Amino acid sequence: MSTTQRQATNGVNVTQLAETVTAIQQDPTLATFRFRAATTWLGGGHSRTSIQGFWGAGTEDSSRSKPFNLDGDEPPVLLGSNQAPNAVETVLHALASCLAVGVAYNAAAQGIEIRALDFDLEGELDLHGFLGLSPDVRPGYQTVRVTYTIDSDAPDEQIDELLAQVQRTSPVLDIVSNPVTVTMARGT
């Protein structure tokens, strides 16, 4: 099947998806992706991140003609000025957005049509950690709860299997659920 015959399920180009899998199976180095972000502190709890280029599929991506800008800030109760969601709220967005891609793409690959897909997320943390008031309290989320609703004609069993596959392969769910090595160094 050529790339000109586009098959879209859930808005996903299934032909391109299959071609991507084949390309990576033929050349595993194409699977390496390096994503980047540059963030400038703007005062108080406010910062702005610029996201544009990345390395992937064996080349530097040039599909974005201008950067995406994302702001972070804190609400007044956390000494900010509410100019943007805060960092831990943004993690919830990243997690749901990743799960949404996973469900849509995996469903498309299996021919499952999704009419609607929604997520509600809640993460709980204890400020003793961030404020350095107790070394025994972790600063991050103690738990994150995700509730999803999905509108599809697929039987429950197939949806359960789909969601299990998504949970095994979601990049952000993995990043949140499992340890990632983060190195920090002062630049010059």
Place this chain on the structure above:
Amino acid sequence: MSTTQRQATNGVNVTQLAETVTAIQQDPTLATFRFRAATTWLGGGHSRTSIQGFWGAGTEDSSRSKPFNLDGDEPPVLLGSNQAPNAVETVLHALASCLAVGVAYNAAAQGIEIRALDFDLEGELDLHGFLGLSPDVRPGYQTVRVTYTIDSDAPDEQIDELLAQVQRTSPVLDIVSNPVTVTMARGT
């Protein structure tokens, strides 16, 4: 010191920061925060998250008169339409935004003035994980590298200590570096 005497270092109300610490020391339950997000899939790799209310400091926050909306999408090479940064790029933003808050607030508490603060981040992943092509390859980042530059008159030793404190207490660095329990359930 009363709340009317505002002292701001790095744009951070140090008086309010000290009062927050005192309030939590007197009533530890005030430290519980529950953040929320609601995400709707919009087709293909595109989704939109709404973030507004949260529970914290013993009450439901009502400081935001309208929700923040954050979009997620994939670039064309990952079958999306580039309407927003993708989920793993957004994680880099969340991490840097959290570190910026940590540096600004901890520096303010210590009387260290920061003139400028910038972060460059890079995260590397192997698409074999997300595509389910190899169960041995994790879907998330294998490593995240953070480089920061900071403009301050404080001696290097004090900056190093400040950054060590931030690394011990950053919520998103903790979430990325250490396991968080995520529960997923289908709603009705």
